[in-house]
Amino acid sequence: MEAVVAPDRDAQLMLRVRQGDDTSFGMLLERHRGPVVHFLYRMVQNQAVSEELAQEVFLRVYRSRETYEPTAKFTTWLFRIATHVALNSIRDRKKEKGHESLDEEMLDGTERQVADRQPTVEQEMVHEVKLREVRQAIEALPAKQRVAVLMHKYEGLDYAQIAGVLSCSESAIKSLLFRAYEALRDRLAHMA
Amino acid sequence: MTCLSENEQGAELLTGYLSKALDAARMAELGRHIQECADCRGLASVWQRLDEFAVPEVSLGFDARLYARIAREEARIPSSSWRRWLWRPVAPLAAAAAVVALVLGFLHVPGGPDSAKQASNVEIEQVAQAVDDLDLLTSLADTRER
Numbered sequence: 608m609e610a611v612v613a614p615d616r617d618a619q620l621m622l623r624v625r626q627g628d629d630t631s632f633g634m635l636l637e638r639h640r641g642p643v644v645h646f647l648y649r650m651v652q653n654q655a656v657s658e659e660l661a662q663e664v665f666l667r668v669y670r671s672r673e674t675y676e677p678t679a680k681f682t683t684w685l686f687r688i689a690t691h692v693a694l695n696s697i698r699d700r701k702k703e704k705g706h707e708s709l710d711e712e713m714l715d716g717t718e719r720q721v722a723d724r725q726p727t728v729e730q731e732m733v734h735e736v737k738l739r740e741v742r743q744a745i746e747a748l749p750a751k752q753r754v755a756v757l758m759h760k761y762e763g764l765d766y767a768q769i770a771g772v773l774s775c776s777e778s779a780i781k782s783l784l785f786r787a788y789e790a791l792r793d794r795l796a797h798m799a
Numbered sequence: 800m801t802c803l804s805e806n807e808q809g810a811e812l813l814t815g816y817l818s819k820a821l822d823a824a825r826m827a828e829l830g831r832h833i834q835e836c837a838d839c840r841g842l843a844s845v846w847q848r849l850d851e852f853a854v855p856e857v858s859l860g861f862d863a864r865l866y867a868r869i870a871r872e873e874a875r876i877p878s879s880s881w882r883r884w885l886w887r888p889v890a891p892l893a894a895a896a897a898v899v900a901l902v903l904g905f906l907h908v909p910g911g912p913d914s915a916k917q918a919s920n921v922e923i924e925q926v927a928q929a930v931d932d933l934d935l936l937t938s939l940a941d942t943r944e945r
Contacts, residue, residue, distance in 0.1 A: 636862060644861070645854040654855050661857075662865050669869055734851070741852050759814070760849055785807045788814070792804075792845045 617681030624672045632672070636665060639682070642762050643689050649757050650693040651700075652742055660696055664689045683771035686764065690754050690772055697750070744794040752787035759784055803832065804842045813839060817846040 614622060617638065623631035643664055648657035667688050678684075726734065745753060751773060758764040758772065766777045773780065803809030815821045816829040833839045 633862075636865070640857055640861060644857045648854050649852060654858075658858055658861060661861070662868060665865055666868055666872070670872075737848070738851050738853075741848055745849075745852065756849075760818075760846070761852075763818075781807050781811055784814070785810045788810060788842060788845065789804075791849070792842050795845050795848050796841060 614677040615680055617685075618677035621668075621672070621675050621681055622677065624669075625675050632669060635668070635681075639685055640665075643685065646686065646689055646757055646762055647693055649745065649761060650753070651696060652746065656696065660692050661689075663692050667692070679771050680768060682764065683768045686758060686762070686768070687772045694750055694754075740795060744791050747794065748787055748790060752783055752790070755780060755783050756787045756791070802836050802838045803829070804836075804838045810842070813842055814846070817843055 617635060620631040620635050624635070640661070644657055644661045647660045647664075648654060651657050651660065664685070668685065745756065748756065754773060755769050758769050759766075764772070766780050769784075770777045770780045773783075775783075801809070803813045812821070812825075812829065813833075816826060816833070819826070821829065833843055
């Protein structure tokens with residue numbers, strides 16, 4: 608059984624949600640909407656799917672309000688739910704469709720951001736090639752390594768939090784990240 | 800300094816450097832090392848390459864869609880509000896207070912145990928008085944007959 612820790616600010620908001628304060632749920636949504644959607648986007652690499660999964664994550668948070676206990680940092684609990692939802696989705700999509708081409712799914716938000724900066728056609732093509740290689744390198748990582756890299760590199764979670772999300776020790780996470788960055792260096796060495 | 804990317808501790812330091820999580824002295828030391836070490840420069844380069852993986856903005860209607868889903872779910876499970884009410888910490892206290900108030904009220908309302916006891920005592924006294932009165936009348940009647 609996990610020990611109850613001193614609740615962080617987010618956990619205090621969640622405890623208020625438990626008492627029926629829906630405004631606090633709105634504040635949690637405001638604070639974590641972006642990180643959760645972005646994490647899921649990098650996991651599934653599709654904007655529509657990532658937002659649908661993020662909705663599921665926050666719906667689960669809301670459903671859990673009555674039984675919520677601050678046994679860990681709120682973000683650890685939140686990303687544990689997000690990871691669970693993402694891995695289930697990836698597994699289900701693989702079962703249903705097999706591997707989809709990333710090329711088709713790249714025609715969403717990320718490219719629009721590039722267009723906003725108005726690069727030349729050549730710059731845009733170079734950027735797209737680099738982006739595709741990065742995305743493919745990340746997608747090629749084993750699921751646990753991918754989750755650890757995305758949380759460490761992009762969401763700023765520390766080793767203890769990542770260990771909490773993936774239910775393993777901090778030293779295991781350090782080892783996992785070391786292997787993941789090694790693999791990424793090998794795959795992306797030609798881009799250096 | 801040996802190559803940091805050859806072992807976990809070194810890689811941890813290196814990622815600390817790349818995410819600017821180290822103190823100034825350590826940052827300077829590692830910065831010098833990376834200038835000299837091709838392998839560490841390779842890992843630093845990967846870290847920068849990962850920055851290419853930008854993300855789109857969250858859709859404007861995200862919150863509205865979520866709240867609509869929550870509302871639909873709440874409407875589908877009407878007992879949810881009852882369950883929420885029962886989970887509130889004040890509910891058991893309120894229930895206990897109501898029981899206590901009920902018991903206290905019962906003890907003080909007319910017809911409660913105290914009143915019944917008082918009524919019973921009055922009744923005995925009245926019967927005793929009536930018997931005494933009857934004895935007195937009987938004595939008086941006997942006296943007149945004599």
